Amino acid sequence: MKKLLLATAATLAIAGGASAQGMDKVKACFVYVGPIGDGGWTFQHDQGRLAVIEEFGDRVDASTYQESVPEGADAERVLTQMALSGCNIIFTTSFGYMDQTNNVAAKFPNVKFEHATGYKRDHANVSTYDARFYEGRAVMGTIAGHMTESNKIGYIGSFPIPEVIQGINSSFIAARKVNPDVTMSVVWAYTWFDPAKEADAAKALIEQGVDVILQHTDSTAPLAEAAKTEGVIGFGQASDMTEFKPSPRVSSIIDNWAPYYIERIGALLDGTYEQKATWAGIAEGEVEIGEITDAVPAEVKAAAEAVRDAIVGGQHPFTGPLNKQDGSAWLAEGETPEDGDLAGMNFYVEGITGSIPQ
Amino acid sequence: MLRLEKRASPSRAWGMATPVLAVVLTMIAGGIMFAILGKNPVEAIRTIFWDPLFNPQFASYSRPQLLVKAGPLILIAVGLSLGFRAGIWNIGAEGQYIIGAITGAAVGLAFYPMGGWFIFPLMVIAGAFGGFLWAMIPAVLRTVFRTNEILVSLLLVYVAQSLLSSMALGALRNPQGGGFPGSRNLSQYPAAANPELIAGTGMHWGVVASFIAVTFAYILLQRHMLGFSIRLAGQAPRAARFAGVSPTRLVILCLGISGALAGLAGLFEVTGPAGQISIDFASGYGFTAIIVAFLGRLNPVGILLAGLLMALTYIGGELAQFMLGLPAAAIQAFQGMLLFFLLAVDLLSNYRIRIGRAQ
Numbered sequence: 001m002k003k004l005l006l007a008t009a010a011t012l013a014i015a016g017g018a019s020a021q022g023m024d025k026v027k028a029c030f031v032y033v034g035p036i037g038d039g040g041w042t043f044q045h046d047q048g049r050l051a052v053i054e055e056f057g058d059r060v061d062a063s064t065y066q067e068s069v070p071e072g073a074d075a076e077r078v079l080t081q082m083a084l085s086g087c088n089i090i091f092t093t094s095f096g097y098m099d100q101t102n103n104v105a106a107k108f109p110n111v112k113f114e115h116a117t118g119y120k121r122d123h124a125n126v127s128t129y130d131a132r133f134y135e136g137r138a139v140m141g142t143i144a145g146h147m148t149e150s151n152k153i154g155y156i157g158s159f160p161i162p163e164v165i166q167g168i169n170s171s172f173i174a175a176r177k178v179n180p181d182v183t184m185s186v187v188w189a190y191t192w193f194d195p196a197k198e199a200d201a202a203k204a205l206i207e208q209g210v211d212v213i214l215q216h217t218d219s220t221a222p223l224a225e226a227a228k229t230e231g232v233i234g235f236g237q238a239s240d241m242t243e244f245k246p247s248p249r250v251s252s253i254i255d256n257w258a259p260y261y262i263e264r265i266g267a268l269l270d271g272t273y274e275q276k277a278t279w280a281g282i283a284e285g286e287v288e289i290g291e292i293t294d295a296v297p298a299e300v301k302a303a304a305e306a307v308r309d310a311i312v313g314g315q316h317p318f319t320g321p322l323n324k325q326d327g328s329a330w331l332a333e334g335e336t337p338e339d340g341d342l343a344g345m346n347f348y349v350e351g352i353t354g355s356i357p358q
Numbered sequence: 359m360l361r362l363e364k365r366a367s368p369s370r371a372w373g374m375a376t377p378v379l380a381v382v383l384t385m386i387a388g389g390i391m392f393a394i395l396g397k398n399p400v401e402a403i404r405t406i407f408w409d410p411l412f413n414p415q416f417a418s419y420s421r422p423q424l425l426v427k428a429g430p431l432i433l434i435a436v437g438l439s440l441g442f443r444a445g446i447w448n449i450g451a452e453g454q455y456i457i458g459a460i461t462g463a464a465v466g467l468a469f470y471p472m473g474g475w476f477i478f479p480l481m482v483i484a485g486a487f488g489g490f491l492w493a494m495i496p497a498v499l500r501t502v503f504r505t506n507e508i509l510v511s512l513l514l515v516y517v518a519q520s521l522l523s524s525m526a527l528g529a530l531r532n533p534q535g536g537g538f539p540g541s542r543n544l545s546q547y548p549a550a551a552n553p554e555l556i557a558g559t560g561m562h563w564g565v566v567a568s569f570i571a572v573t574f575a576y577i578l579l580q581r582h583m584l585g586f587s588i589r590l591a592g593q594a595p596r597a598a599r600f601a602g603v604s605p606t607r608l609v610i611l612c613l614g615i616s617g618a619l620a621g622l623a624g625l626f627e628v629t630g631p632a633g634q635i636s637i638d639f640a641s642g643y644g645f646t647a648i649i650v651a652f653l654g655r656l657n658p659v660g661i662l663l664a665g666l667l668m669a670l671t672y673i674g675g676e677l678a679q680f681m682l683g684l685p686a687a688a689i690q691a692f693q694g695m696l697l698f699f700l701l702a703v704d705l706l707s708n709y710r711i712r713i714g715r716a717q
Contacts, residue, residue, distance in 0.1 A: 070638065070641055072632055074641065084415055084419060085416070099634075159637055160539065190637060357528070
């Protein structure tokens, strides 16, 4: 399994797939899982697309995108039709497009496919890219641990896949480090974007006495829900979500895809494009921590920034000793996990209650 | 002064003409909406209705896709139309579709990696049976406890969706999937796959089944005693009771048939175009089929055409989104207009418009 998953730090070039000569003009196309107006995940990908237009001007046609494409049979048709319409490179921006991206890539060997957050690169023209969101979660978890009065932190999960479980574990470890009494409740929404469901999840958490909410879903609905109750705070997810500043949004994790999109399309233009698997974090600027507002005391802000700077300096958010939820040993003192193991993470760390849906 | 006068019997001519009129009205109103959005309305309408069928760049791919998209819609809608005619409202076809996919896929996965000609037929039976059983819950509750089948069948959709998530994460999860949710890919398991029967046509067993269902439903309604009972129960429930039609039997039959057909649609989808049980396998076919059933005037042949038209607006709508940059919401509004105009102009087949005061 390790071989199947990405087993390298940062970026790794895989043999093959290099195109020798450049192109005069590139048509870049984007497939989105939600609407651009989600104010979160899809919005940030679209910001990346706009940055590409800004960067390359007439040399790139990046006007083609499609919103709210279901992660199933429909995605395969959308991708095929995009390839037929003359796209040179297609960015598929959700985990659930993995099989479809690879299926369509097999039929169009001359079109480059870039799949976000996946791990399958079955063909030479498929690359994957992802961000180390769990690094940002450690910073949010630090703030959460300091700020909670009830010692109850809530987490709205989208789907129980490794990327989301990494975030839950990372924020919990960071929160426990600064506040040993902290407990965490996780609610699964089974959606990436559904404001009504996300609001319900936030409401349920607040009713249980939770006063800090983290989310791995894409809309601003949980923040809007938190704003209704005095003393409840949350964080911007994927996008800065500034309209909820200074509280309930006290900070945010911002996905910044623009540098990656500019790099890849630039490489296609000048002929240096190669198949890659990229997993970049705070140090590379792909994950950014949004402004920590004055709703947070100065010392908490300083503690959070110290965690952020330590991660940039090479401190891994998952550093042993750490046990799994069942008490069995996971990482020994000072040990850090391999990327391949992280990419397949399917367990909670010790101290989190509840179980991952099976 | 305009006023409406009820016709003694619905006009056949208007019954035929109204769908066409509705499509034309939708094009006009939709065109105005696209123009307000700053797009060329003629180009937008052409992209939605013409390009998927005749654009040389896309047509060879999107024409077969029309069948792939329309197949499950037609199969489910035909089943629903029988109940709707009899005043039995199965709103939960989406749930029966999901359960059919789960039971069918489970049978196939149980045999993995064995080969054998009997596996796929067994899965088909299991899929239909799963949908049938799921529909029996509202049927039995209605006949025994007089609960409302609209509410029960609708709420069971949400139960089915939770069950689907649980299956994708647990019992049916691919043991070689690296911890990720989702079952093995059935379309890559030859004994359980539902591939394209003739390359490049989009024709798979689900499409074949939907054509068979249309034929049978047509014969049933025109020539069979049961079809007569269904129509009678819908038009004149009291008369139906005097004629010896058992309401209990009719509820069980109508919900059972529509559930089984929805389950079949789910099975053919999970073994073909979708390929696997995944958390987001449910794509709303069960709900869209309700629209298709009414667009087709609850008539099997009408449903066949309505399913194809609906599929066309989906595929053409996708093209329009990325070719012209139309927002997804505009396409949904466009589809909504189509339904609205169809139901609105339906008035003309039951009423005639008179100018002047009532005598």
